[in-house]
Amino acid sequence: MTANPMVPSAALVASVKAATHDVYDTAEIQRQDAAHYMHPFTDHKALGERGVRVMVRGDGIYLWDSEGNKILDGMSGLWCVNVGYGRTSISDAVYRQMQTLSFYNSFFNTTNVPATRLAALLVEISPPQFNHVFFTGSGSEANDTNLRMVRRYWDLKGFPNRHTIISRYNAYHGSTVAGAALGGMAGMHEQGGMIPGIEHIGQPNYLENGSGMSADEFGIVAAGWLETKILEVGADKVAAFIGEPVQGAGGVIIPPATYWPEIERICDKYDVLLIADEVICGFGRLGTWFGSELMQIKPDLITFAKGVTSGYVPLGGVLVGDRVADVLIEEGGDFNHGFTYSGHPVACAAALENIRILIDERLVQQVAQDTGPYLKEKFEALMDHPLVGYADTCGFVAGLNLVRKKAEAVHDCEFFEPDHGVGMLCRGYMFANGIIMRAVGDRMIIAPPLVMTRAQIDEMIFKIRYCLEATLIDLQQRGWVV
Secondary structure, eight states, X not given: OOOOTTSOOHHHHHHHHHHHTTOOOHHHHHHHHHHHOOOTTOOHHHHHHHOOOOEEEEEBTEEEETTOOEEEETTHHHHTOTTOBOOHHHHHHHHHHHHHOOOOOSOTXXXXXXXXXXXXXXXXXXXXXXXXXXXXXXXHHHHHHHHHHHXXXXXXXXXXXXXXXXXXXXXXXXXXXXXXXXXXXXXXXXXXXXXXXXXXXXXXXXXXXXXXXXXXXXXXXXXXXXXXXXXXXXXXXXXXXXXXXXXXXXXXXXXXXXXXXXHHHHHXXXXXXXXXXXXXXXXXXXXXXXXXXXXXXXXXXXXEOGGGTTTSSOOEEEEEEHHHHHHHHHHOOOOOOOOTTTTOHHHHHHHHHHHHHHHHTTHXXXXXXXXXXXXXXXXXXXXXXXXXXXXXXXXXXXXXXXXXXXXXXXXXXXXXXGGGOHHHHHHHHHHHTTEEOEEETTEEEEOOOTTXXXXXXXXXXXXXXXXXXXXXXXXXXXXXXX
16 A cells, blocks of 8 residues: 555654754754755755755854854845844734735735835835835846836837846846846856846956056946947947946955946936846945945935845835836836735835834944944954955955965965865855855855944954964965965
8 A cells, every 4th residue: 555645754743843842853854955955056966965054043143053053144144134133023023914914915906004114114214216116025026127117118218129238247136037137147147047138247346357457447447348338239229237236146346436426427328227236235234224325326226125124024126216117107007017925014014123123223323333344444454364365345245355375466466276166165164163154256255234243243253264264274285375
C-alpha cells in the first residue's frame, strides 16, 4: 500500500513542533532546504553541498542562527531593516490590521485606510514636487511601474517614439524582466534579462575610472556620458534616465559631489525624465529622508521599497512627481497597470508604524548629525590596514577595497586577480567571527541598521579589523601578498 501523499511525515511533524519551541535541528532544516527551497541569486548545487546558515531570531542590530551564534548584522538584512529587529510595535500594528481588515484590493473604485494614510504621509516627508504615490509589492515591481508610467507619459504627450530609458552598467534595479533590463549587470542580461529600449552608460566609479582627475573633475566627465548617449540614441527617442543616488548592490559606489547636479542639468537640457531609484537610499539611509535631497536633485519619479517597512512586510512603490502625475490623471484615462497587493492594508500598517519610529526616534537626524559622521571617522580609519586601499562612506553605507599592495595614490594600488576571490574569502572570515559584511568583488560593503549606536559602531569596526587581519594572514600563507 502506498502512503497517502496528503499526510505529512512523522519527521516533518516533529520538525514543525520543534520549531515552535525554539529547538532547531539544523541538519534537518538544511536537508529540507537543499531538497525544496530555491534561493535567489544562488548556485543551488554548491549551496546544497555546503549547507545553508539558518537564521532564527533578531533583536536590534543582532541576529542568532540555529546553532546559537550571535551575529552583528552589518547589512540590515538586505539594506532594509532600518529600525532594527524585534520592534514589537510594528508586529502589533500588523496584528491589529490583520484582525481588522486582513486584505482588500485597490481596484474597482476602492481604497483602505492604511494605504490612504500612508500615501498622505509619504507625500508629507518627500520633496515638494511629489503629491501622488503608486504602491507595489517590491522595488522590482516599482521599477517595472516606472518603465510603463514613463512610456505612457510620453505617449500622452504626443511623443510615442520617446520610449528609451538610459541606466548605468553595474546598476541594480530589480530582477523582474524590466528591472533586470534597467539594471546594468551582465549576468542578469545573459539569463533572459534584457528587453528593447534600454541603454546603459558607465558608472561614476572614481576608483576605477578617475585616474589623473580630481573627484570633482571626474564627476563632470562621468555625467557627460549621459549626454553622449542621449545624442547617440537621439534626444527625440529618450524618455528617462534612472539611477540610484548611491549604487548599492554594485558595491556602494558613492559619486563625486559634482555628478548628480550635472546629470540633472543634462536631463533638463534634453527634456528627459529623471528617476531616482531609492529602494536602498530612502528612509534615512544617507541621513536624509531620500538620497535625492542629499544629492541636491529634483527627480520626477522616486522608486522606494525596503526601508519603508524596515523589511517587516514586503512593500514598494513609486513617488510620482507632479509633472508626470498631472498628465496621467488629467489626460490619461485608465492606467492599465497594477497588482493584487497594491496598497495592501497590512503592509501599509507596518509602514505607518515604521515611519512613526523613524520620526519619533529622530533616526534620520541621528544618522546625519551623529552616528553617520562617527561611522565615517571610524570606518575610514581602516585605511591604515595593509589590505585596505580605499574606504569611503555616505550616511549609513560604506565600502572598502581590498588590495594586494597599497600605494600613495589610490589609483596606483595593485589589485588581486579576480579569480582569487579575495572578497569572498574575507566575507567568510566575517561570518565565522560574528559579523555580516557583504563582498562585491574585492570591495567589502556595509549598510547597518540606523539604530546602531556609537558603542556598536566601535564593536563592528573591531570585528571588521579582526577579520581583515585573519584574511591577511590567510593571503600571506597562500603567497598572494608579501
